[in-house]
Amino acid sequence: MKIAVITDDEKTISQHFGRAPYYLVATVEDGKIVKRERRDKLGHNHFADQPHTEGHGQPHGFDPASQDRHSRMAQTIADCEALLCRGMGMGAYASMKSLGIRPIVTGIASIDEAIQAYLSGQIVDHPERLH
Numbered sequence: 001m002k003i004a005v006i007t008d009d010e011k012t013i014s015q016h017f018g019r020a021p022y023y024l025v026a027t028v029e030d031g032k033i034v035k036r037e038r039r040d041k042l043g044h045n046h047f048a049d050q051p052h053t054e055g056h057g058q059p060h061g062f063d064p065a066s067q068d069r070h071s072r073m074a075q076t077i078a079d080c081e082a083l084l085c086r087g088m089g090m091g092a093y094a095s096m097k098s099l100g101i102r103p104i105v106t107g108i109a110s111i112d113e114a115i116q117a118y119l120s121g122q123i124v125d126h127p128e129r130l131h
Contacts, residue, residue: 001028003118004077004101005084005111010038012109017088023077026115033115042073062091070095077101084114084123090130105129 005013006020014020020041027035070092077083082102086109096103105126108114117123 002026002077002080003028003082003084003115004039004080005114006041007038007111010036011111013084013086013106013111013114015086017083017085017092018073020085023083024111025077025080026111028115028119031119033112039076041076042069062094066091067095071099074099074101082118084111084118087129087131093127093130 003026004023005026006017007022007024008014008020010022010024023039023041025037025039026033027037073092074083074096078099078101080101082104083096084104084106086106088103088105093103093105103125104118104123106114106117106123107126108117108123114123
């Protein structure tokens with residue numbers, strides 16, 4: 001099993017999905033992390049020159065261009081079952097779900113603690129933190 005975490009420093013979970021420069025992907029076997037891999041992550045800075053328009057009647061992040069950006073951001077972690085973050089937009093959250101990656105907005109800052117909470121079934125998703 002592989003779990004992705006957004007991070008700036010490979011130790012803590014970043015507060016914002018779109019701004020984080022990396023994913024830390026943890027490979028888990030028999031309830032233990034057996035491999036850690038830093039993967040570059042596309043983010044807001046990669047799409048700065050592209051138009052950011054909202055579709056009529058669509059909330060932020062749900063227009064086709066945003067959904068395409070989210071899909072491109074997720075390509076790097078397509079082999080992961082979950083994505084842990086401490087904040088993200090509603091559109092990105094919905095995109096991850098539609099791509100088969102379980103997004104979890106956690107209050108846990110430590111990557112190791114959050115992964116252990118996920119593995120033990122104790123992690124709490126906080127969708128009220130979506131923006």
